[in-house]
Amino acid sequence: MNILGIESTAHTFGIGIITDEGKVLANAKDSYTSKNGGMILDEVALHHKNVAEKVLKSALKDAKLGWDDIDVISYSAGPGLDPCLWFGYHFAKGLSVKHGKKLVGVNHCCAHLSIGKVFNKLKDPCYLYVSGVNTQIIVFEEGKYRIIGETLDIGLGNLLDKFGRTIGLGFPAGQEIEKLAKKGKYVELPYTVKGMDMSFSGILTKCQQLFERKEANQEDLCFSIQETCFAMLAEVVERAMAHTGKKELLLVGGVGANKRFCEMLDLMCNERGAKFHKVPMDLAGDQGAMIAWEGFLRMKDYGDEEVIPHWRTDEV
């Protein structure tokens, strides 16, 4: 069985094709970027509209498949940005009607988790999901995902992108911040862990102030944001693993591309006899293959869901 998955929750329009054994046959995408930082919602939705047919064509071409070979179409029903979700839904619905395929609306966050799990062939990991919007520690218990720790305000990726904008980087800024951080040294920033939750907005404000008052340079702030935030997350995840007894950690979401972050988590896992896992770059950020795989896992329980903009992982 082959499943075609459509991703359109935020900056990326992607179409992936996966087999029922989790083999990725295609994962085409085109992401909206902007030079001056930030996302203008209608511009992003227009971007998706402009690239959709092209992305679909290349996905089918890469997989060397035609419509007869596709069994199910899945799409990201949420969470995400309203106009982007609606575009993705209409595009998916149109294809499902035209080609007579079952339509499955899935949760974008769960898709990040499940593609990482199948790729690494894991049994029962503790998940650390760190993207633009989301920063969550998740475990699977009694047939449901449970969020056992999360950001109380903005996601870590969002902090990086907002700070990037302050210092004149384009969007998204995470990768550029990682480069600048290599030349930085430590300046003190608020370390805000509250039980199993954490908060990032105070760090953003502090960094913006230090930069605007010229009390710290770009490199030092990039370095210090990384060290502080990654340490906060490593602390909470370690506690999560200690309490739940999980022996596998899986890092998913775009911030998972950061080498320093992975290094810190790997060290923490080694010290407690656990194993750290991540997903390769092409499966870490938003893309269609993860939506296709989640569609395969959920096809018995879900169908045409229209869009669910605030759909939480623990509501699936």
Ligand code: ATP
């Ligand atoms: P979600 O809808 O799941 O919250 P998202 O749309 O925010 O996802 P992702 O593609 O999962 O998107 O993650 C994007 C984030 O990853 C951006 O905030 C970006 O700055 C960040 N990022 C990308 N590369 C790096 C890196 N090397 N280091 C740190 N952050 C990075």
Ligand code: FE2
């Ligand atoms: Fe995502």
